[in-house]
Amino acid sequence: MNNFIFQNPTKIIFGKDTIEKIGEELKKNNMKKILIHYGGGSIKKNGVYDRVISSLKENDIDFVEVSGVKPNPRLSKVLEGIAVAKKNDIDGILAIGGGSVIDSAKAIAGGFYYEDDIWNAFATKNRFKKALPLFVILTLSATGSEMNGNAVITNEKTKQKWTTSGLVLYPKVTIIDPTVQFSLPEKQTINGAVDTISHAMEYYFDGTENNEIQLQLAEGIIRTVINSTEILLKDPENYEARANLAWSATLALNGLLSTGTKGGDWASHELEHSLSALFDVAHGEGLAIIFPAWLKYNYNQHIERFDRFALKIFNIDTGNHAIDAKLGIEALIEWYKKIGQPTTLSEIGVTEKDIENLVKNATQKEYIGRLKRLTEEDVRSIYKLAL
Amino acid sequence: MNNFIFQNPTKIIFGKDTIEKIGEELKKNNMKKILIHYGGGSIKKNGVYDRVISSLKENDIDFVEVSGVKPNPRLSKVLEGIAVAKKNDIDGILAIGGGSVIDSAKAIAGGFYYEDDIWNAFATKNRFKKALPLFVILTLSATGSEMNGNAVITNEKTKQKWTTSGLVLYPKVTIIDPTVQFSLPEKQTINGAVDTISHAMEYYFDGTENNEIQLQLAEGIIRTVINSTEILLKDPENYEARANLAWSATLALNGLLSTGTKGGDWASHELEHSLSALFDVAHGEGLAIIFPAWLKYNYNQHIERFDRFALKIFNIDTGNHAIDAKLGIEALIEWYKKIGQPTTLSEIGVTEKDIENLVKNATQKEYIGRLKRLTEEDVRSIYKLAL
Numbered sequence: 001m002n003n004f005i006f007q008n009p010t011k012i013i014f015g016k017d018t019i020e021k022i023g024e025e026l027k028k029n030n031m032k033k034i035l036i037h038y039g040g041g042s043i044k045k046n047g048v049y050d051r052v053i054s055s056l057k058e059n060d061i062d063f064v065e066v067s068g069v070k071p072n073p074r075l076s077k078v079l080e081g082i083a084v085a086k087k088n089d090i091d092g093i094l095a096i097g098g099g100s101v102i103d104s105a106k107a108i109a110g111g112f113y114y115e116d117d118i119w120n121a122f123a124t125k126n127r128f129k130k131a132l133p134l135f136v137i138l139t140l141s142a143t144g145s146e147m148n149g150n151a152v153i154t155n156e157k158t159k160q161k162w163t164t165s166g167l168v169l170y171p172k173v174t175i176i177d178p179t180v181q182f183s184l185p186e187k188q189t190i191n192g193a194v195d196t197i198s199h200a201m202e203y204y205f206d207g208t209e210n211n212e213i214q215l216q217l218a219e220g221i222i223r224t225v226i227n228s229t230e231i232l233l234k235d236p237e238n239y240e241a242r243a244n245l246a247w248s249a250t251l252a253l254n255g256l257l258s259t260g261t262k263g264g265d266w267a268s269h270e271l272e273h274s275l276s277a278l279f280d281v282a283h284g285e286g287l288a289i290i291f292p293a294w295l296k297y298n299y300n301q302h303i304e305r306f307d308r309f310a311l312k313i314f315n316i317d318t319g320n321h322a323i324d325a326k327l328g329i330e331a332l333i334e335w336y337k338k339i340g341q342p343t344t345l346s347e348i349g350v351t352e353k354d355i356e357n358l359v360k361n362a363t364q365k366e367y368i369g370r371l372k373r374l375t376e377e378d379v380r381s382i383y384k385l386a387l
Numbered sequence: 388m389n390n391f392i393f394q395n396p397t398k399i400i401f402g403k404d405t406i407e408k409i410g411e412e413l414k415k416n417n418m419k420k421i422l423i424h425y426g427g428g429s430i431k432k433n434g435v436y437d438r439v440i441s442s443l444k445e446n447d448i449d450f451v452e453v454s455g456v457k458p459n460p461r462l463s464k465v466l467e468g469i470a471v472a473k474k475n476d477i478d479g480i481l482a483i484g485g486g487s488v489i490d491s492a493k494a495i496a497g498g499f500y501y502e503d504d505i506w507n508a509f510a511t512k513n514r515f516k517k518a519l520p521l522f523v524i525l526t527l528s529a530t531g532s533e534m535n536g537n538a539v540i541t542n543e544k545t546k547q548k549w550t551t552s553g554l555v556l557y558p559k560v561t562i563i564d565p566t567v568q569f570s571l572p573e574k575q576t577i578n579g580a581v582d583t584i585s586h587a588m589e590y591y592f593d594g595t596e597n598n599e600i601q602l603q604l605a606e607g608i609i610r611t612v613i614n615s616t617e618i619l620l621k622d623p624e625n626y627e628a629r630a631n632l633a634w635s636a637t638l639a640l641n642g643l644l645s646t647g648t649k650g651g652d653w654a655s656h657e658l659e660h661s662l663s664a665l666f667d668v669a670h671g672e673g674l675a676i677i678f679p680a681w682l683k684y685n686y687n688q689h690i691e692r693f694d695r696f697a698l699k700i701f702n703i704d705t706g707n708h709a710i711d712a713k714l715g716i717e718a719l720i721e722w723y724k725k726i727g728q729p730t731t732l733s734e735i736g737v738t739e740k741d742i743e744n745l746v747k748n749a750t751q752k753e754y755i756g757r758l759k760r761l762t763e764e765d766v767r768s769i770y771k772l773a774l
Contacts, residue, residue: 002631003402008395014646015390210627213611213635220603227599240597243388247647248600256643259401260634 001211001260007167008255010147014176014247016239016266019051019137021092023059023330025173029133031091033062033257037081037105039069040183042355046183048139064088066108069097072276072283075119075155081108085132092133095171096239098188099143099152099195099283102136106151108171109134119155122162128169135260136174140244142192142198142284144253146174154277159361161277178242186233190339191284192249193229197222198287199252202264205295207302207371211260218257219312224248226313229339267369268294271382274361281348288341289348295329297378301371319375345386355383388598388647389619394554395642397534401563401634403626406524408473409481410446412560416520418478418498420449424468424492425483426456433570435526451475453482453495455743456484459663459670460491462506462542468495469505479520485575486530486539486582486670487688489523491555495537496521506542509549515556523561527571528633529579529671531586531640533561541664546748548664563637565629573620577726578671579636580616584609585674586639589651592682594689594758596623598647605644606699611635613700654756655681659768661748668735676735679720680773684765686712688758732773742770 013021026034036052043049056063072265085093085108095105104205110128111118119125138146149169154161181189200218208214225248229240251257258264271294272286299306303321310316310328318324336343345351348359359380368374374382400408413421423439430436444449451562453468472480472495482492497515498505507513525533536556541548568576587605595601612635618628638644645651658681659673688694690708697703697715705711723730732738737745746767755761761769 001627001634003405005398005400007398007583011392015388018390035532210631212614212631213608213626213638216606216607216611220607221600224603240388240599243647244597244599247388251600260630288482355614 002208002262003344004259006255006259008147008170010171011173012147012176015243016177016179017050018177019158019180020055022052022137022175023055023061024136026061026092026094026135027059028214029135029172031133031135032370033064033088033090034135035081035085035088035090035093035108036063036065036067036096037093037101037108038067039101041067041071041359043096043139048096050307052094052137064090065096066287069101069104071100072154072161072280073100075153078104078107078111078118078153081105082111084135085112088130094135094137096137096139097140098140099145102138102143102145102152102171103151105134105136106131106145106152107164108132108250110141110164110166110169122153122164123160124153127164127166129166129195131166131168134169134171137172138174138176138246141176141181141249142189142195144196146171146176147254151254159277160364161273172355176229176246178239178246181242181246182237184236186236187282187340188255189232189245190229190341191282193225193245193319193339194284194288194336194341196225196245196249196252198268198291200257201291202266202269203257203261205298205302205305205371206262206265208261214257214260215308221248221252221360222313226335233339262370265370265372269367270365271358271362271379274358275350277349278354278357278361279350285342285348288336288343289311289345289386290382292329292333292336292343293382295332297382297384298372299329310364345383352384352387355380358383389595389649390528391567391646393642393646395534395557398560399534399563399637400560402630403564403566405562405564406435407442409439409522409524409562410442410448413443413448413479413481413522413694414446414523416479416559418448418476418520418522420451422468422472422477422480423450423452423483423524424456424474424480424488424495425452425454426488430526432569435483435524435567439481439524450481451477456491457486457738458487459541459548459667460487461715462540465491465494465498465505468492469498472499473606477519479522481522481524483524483526483590485525485527486532489525489530489532490538490540492521492523493518493532494540494551495519497551497553497556509540509542509551510547512692513555514551516553517533518553518555521556523558525563525633526563526567527575527579528563528568528636529582530635531583533558533563534637534641537640539660546664548660549752554641561634565626565633568629569624569631571623573623574669576619576623576632577616577728578669580612580632580726581671581675581723581728583612583639584680585655587644588678589653589656590644590648590660592685592689592692592758593649593652595648601644601647602695608635608644609700612774620726621683649757652757654761657731657752657755658745658749658766659746662737664742665739665744665748666735672729672735673731675723676732676773677769679716679723679730680769681770682716682719684769685759686716732770739771739774742767745770
């Protein structure tokens with residue numbers, strides 16, 4: 001097990017009928033005027049918006065709004081948010097949405113105080129040092145952004161989908177009411193499940209040895225996600241499955257699974273980020289395509305761990321490590337197919353002729369991968385395997 | 388799954404050679420003069436004391452000391468600590484030790500500002516509202532006190548071993564260096580393992596339904612504890628096993644397993660607290676005696692959960708729920724015996740004639756137990772089963 005620091009100050013309020021608590025929480029944190037940040041308006045259809053506004057009014061909290069955040073959130077929207085925030089002299093930000101909205105809100109929160117070109121907080125080590133207080137009402141469980149300090153933003157001009165992180169970006173308070181996810185399109189639930197499993201796998205397959213407790217926790221989370229997703233595909237309003245999936249998604253990327261590891265591999269995420277930067281694919285779909293290709297390419301790097309994965313997640317045990325490792329990857333792909341995910345680039349219209357663009361985009365980073373530091377040739381091979 | 392609030396602000400610094408970071412952490416938190424609180428002096432033998440003092444001196448942090456904390460920490464020592472703290476105008480407290488020292492330090496931290504009789508913070512709902520900042524160097528993994536807001540103190544005069552809790556009692560920073568536990572007496576490692584398993588079981592068996600994710604996490608922690616303990620009995624300086632056991636112990640009572648449950652049963656802990664208040668038994672020994680008796684008495688209250696425990700922890704699956712449930716309890720008792728724990732009251736010299744005193748002490752509480760609210764007769768039966 002590696003040395004680590006764990007610190008996660010976010011207060012989570014989880015469960016039925018919890019959205020109404022937002023006004024009180026904002027008041028406790030001395031918020032008098034806030035920026036509300038959200039997406040395309042589904043929160044107006046499902047009633048979440050009205051519930052929030054009532055709670056704000058009851059607690060005399062003034063607000064301005066910036067909406068229209070899109071999946072793979074854009075830098076231009078972040079800049080718009082920062083301008084509105086500065087003009088209106090707000091005390092904090094309330095993100096109402098999933099990971100895209102939260103990430104966009106984090107970038108606004110940090111950008112509010114950032115004196116340099118904001119993209120440097122993503123492209124260089126000059127990260128955000130200070131941020132406006134951030135509050136979250138989560139409407140889609142997937143990215144874990146509701147309980148961490150990470151934000152992924154796409155710069156439309158440079159076609160870069162890059163990440164920043166920092167302790168100042170952790171939400172102060174996050175409200176997770178699983179019932180608001182009853183009305184999600186099935187596809188979004190599935191994408192969230194794949195994203196969650198992928199987060200757990202990034203830590204699981206980063207080459208750390210002797211981290212039994214983290215492996216046990218990761219396996220528990222992955223099994224719960226598989227189980228809950230299967231229930232939800234038949235019964236989308238099953239509260240217990242929604243709650244188990246939601247809390248699993250938060251725990252998969254709140255720092256818990258990172259403890260004691262090398263910090264995660266993250267090559268699959270990097271390669272997926274290039275895919276969605278260039279083709280605007282949903283992150284959960286991109287991961288269902290890229291991660292299995294990465295697994296196939298790399299299982300020889302840590303065959304005992306891949307063998308263990310097959311056993312603990314899919315009960316595969318032929319007695320042969322290498323065969324089990326491969327069967328485990330196949331079982332994961334089969335499960336992705338079963339829940340309706342694409343598992344190849346061709347299925348989403350990306351073909352051999354696009355590979356070089358993807359490689360070029362992905363290899364801008366200083367390095368990719370930890371289990372294996374990927375060379376340009378490795379990256380090319382993984383994209384090709386994903387065809 | 389039940390609604391919950393999760394908030395845990397403690398910063399954990401975990402791993403080899405981390406003790407030296409204490410001075411820097413105290414300085415970052417503006418500590419100029421602190422109270423150092425510790426036990427019987429094992430930290431002077433194993434070098435931890437000297438390493439801490441060097442780090443304090445390097446960072447110009449002044450200190451006073453109150454030592455001599457005993458297992459089942461006493462109120463009298465807490466009062467001594469408060470007096471010294473007030474007289475010396477300290478900024479915070481550094482606890483160096485295991486759960487007893489940390490709990491004692493928490494009571495001093497809260498008692499410093501408490502205007503009422505301090506025992507009321509334990510005996511009534513008038514809990515600590517404010518506390519001195521607390522810092523911890525953990526030398527024995529067991530109670531989880533290093534990352535929660537709980538403190539258990541024994542009032543010697545009234546023979547009450549009671550608990551308080553509050554967000555103000557969470558340590559600001561806790562350093563866990565598993566290597567300092569290499570030199571622990573075997574018995575203390577074993578007691579810590581039993582304490583950790585017991586914490587996980589309190590949540591596991593509290594009657595909550597449909598909390599798959601918490602069950603998976605609890606099972607993962609229990610399996611890791613069993614596995615790590617077995618390694619350590621043969622090889623006490625095995626770093627990986629120490630690290631896995633240490634982090635499991637912290638996670639078992641940092642709020643993670645509580646999320647979504649009814650809050651845990653805690654009857655076994657209450658009954659054990661009476662046992663150690665009256666007979667000064669080590670908590671881990673008391674739990675190895677009391678918890679199995681509670682399990683035997685209550686398995687009929689939630690037979691599917693007991694059945695699941697048998698399967699997931701001990702791979703027991705005869706196909707009959709009730710038989711499996713009972714075999715699971717027997718397997719736990721056998722494992723406790725195997726690692727050298729007493730599993731009956733008689734083994735520690737407590738006999739039938741002591742039962743009524745135990746019952747009287749335990750039933751002072753407003754209520755005991757959540758899976759089953761225990762009547763006085765239930766409590767008596769459980770103690771008798773433990774004979």
